[in-house]
Amino acid sequence: xxxxxxxxxxxxxxxxxxxxxxxxxxxxxxxxxxxxxxxxxxxxxxxxxxxxxxxxxxxxxxxxxxxxxxxxxxxxxxxxxxxxxxx
Amino acid sequence: xxxxxxxxxxxxxxxxxxxxxxxxxxxxxxxxxxxxxxxxxxxxxxxxxxxxxxxxxxxxxxxxxxxxxxxxxxxxxxxxxxxxxxxxxxxxxxxxxxxxxxxxxxxxxxxxxxxxxxxxxxxxxxxxxxxxxxxxxxxxxxxxxxxxxxxxxxxxxxxxxxxxxxxxxxxxxxxxxxxxxxxxxxxxxxxxxxxxxxxxxxx
Numbered sequence: 509x510x511x512x513x514x515x516x517x518x519x520x521x522x523x524x525x526x527x528x529x530x531x532x533x534x535x536x537x538x539x540x541x542x543x544x545x546x547x548x549x550x551x552x553x554x555x556x557x558x559x560x561x562x563x564x565x566x567x568x569x570x571x572x573x574x575x576x577x578x579x580x581x582x583x584x585x586x587x588x589x590x591x592x593x594x595x
Numbered sequence: 596x597x598x599x600x601x602x603x604x605x606x607x608x609x610x611x612x613x614x615x616x617x618x619x620x621x622x623x624x625x626x627x628x629x630x631x632x633x634x635x636x637x638x639x640x641x642x643x644x645x646x647x648x649x650x651x652x653x654x655x656x657x658x659x660x661x662x663x664x665x666x667x668x669x670x671x672x673x674x675x676x677x678x679x680x681x682x683x684x685x686x687x688x689x690x691x692x693x694x695x696x697x698x699x700x701x702x703x704x705x706x707x708x709x710x711x712x713x714x715x716x717x718x719x720x721x722x723x724x725x726x727x728x729x730x731x732x733x734x735x736x737x738x739x740x741x742x743x744x745x746x747x748x749x750x751x752x753x754x755x756x757x758x759x760x761x762x763x764x765x766x767x768x769x770x771x772x773x774x775x776x777x778x779x780x781x782x783x784x785x786x787x788x789x790x791x792x793x794x795x796x797x798x
Contacts, residue, residue: 527601528791530759535795537762541777542797564795569601 512551518584519550522577538564602784605794606632606750609782611711614743615750615794616776618758619786625752628786629714630661632750637668641711644675648716651676675710713742713749721753727772734779750784758785 520532527535539545543560550557562570606628609615619625629645636643647654654676658665668674719730742749753776755761761769762785777783777797786792 527793528787530787530791531793533759534762534785534793537765537773538777538783538795538797540765541774542783542795564797565601566796 512548514584515551515581516547518580519577522580523573525580526573526576535561535564600790602628602786602792602794603631605782605784607635609748611748612746613748613781613798614738615748615782615784616780617750617752617784617786618755618773619752619784620754620756620758621786621788622754624786624789624792625754626657627661628784628792629750629752630658630663632748633658633674633712633714634661634663636712636748637663637673640673642673642675642708643668643712643714644677644710645714646677646716647714648678648718650678672708709745709747711747713745713747715749715751717751717753721769721772724768727768731772731775734776739779751780758787 516536520536523532523535524530536547536550539550539557539560540547543563545553545556545560558570558574561573564570565573606615609632617625617628633643633645645654655665665674665676669676719733720726721730738749738751755769761767762773764770765774781798782794782796784792784794
């Protein structure tokens with residue numbers, strides 16, 4: 509769908525929409541320091557990312573944030589498909 | 596559904612024994628979170644200790660404004676407010692801080708009545724590498740050991756004037772300091788501008 513940074517941007521937008529501006533930056537930094545999960549691993553290991561997110565936020569909040577991330581990813585995929593992206 | 600009140604709900608629901616580090620930009624926002632934490636405990640008849648940086652009368656007024664009847668809770672020996680010791684001028688701040696805090700954080704009432712909830716406003720300056728080193732020594736040697744043995748829930752606060760640049764630079768002194776604290780605590784709250792805070796579990 510896109511480069512690692514594009515995907516991280518979309519995940520960030522989904523997080524910030526629910527937790528506030530720059531919340532994603534704080535969350536990623538915390539994941540890196542406390543859970544040793546880098547931004548590369550957030551993209552390459554979505555199951556680990558989701559599990560970490562659930563541990564950090566609890567299921568109730570994590571569900572809301574994950575739904576928001578999915579919305580942003582789907583929106584981007586729809587946009588690319590509608591504009592002829594075949595990659 | 597917005598989650599901007601998440602830090603408040605987080606401190607209300609926090610499980611016993613967790614140690615939380617709170618980085619904040621706005622004092623008033625941090626105070627709202629801290630008072631919510633104390634209020635939740637007091638309403639459950641938990642013994643709470645608040646160690647602020649100002650005199651007790653001022654704290655009582657602030658608590659009253661936040662809907663906490665501090666005088667009543669203090670009379671019932673549920674709330675203990677102790678002004679933070681003035682540690683300026685001490686050369687060995689870690690040792691002095693540990694001893695002073697032990698007196699009223701570990702045993703504010705008597706040796707058998709330990710606090711269920713403890714709030715400690717930052718007593719450290721963290722402007723130089725030496726001060727950061729001293730702070731981390733206190734965190735490792737005292738807070739993470741002696742205070743953890745209390746088995747109560749605790750919030751330690753650190754003012755961070757601008758969190759984002761500080762935390763973005765993982766190689767800078769403050770970035771490394773925050774990383775170390777994130778490894779030493781059970782939970783973190785980043786309280787930025789009003790209602791722009793997030794809270795995470797770390798363990």
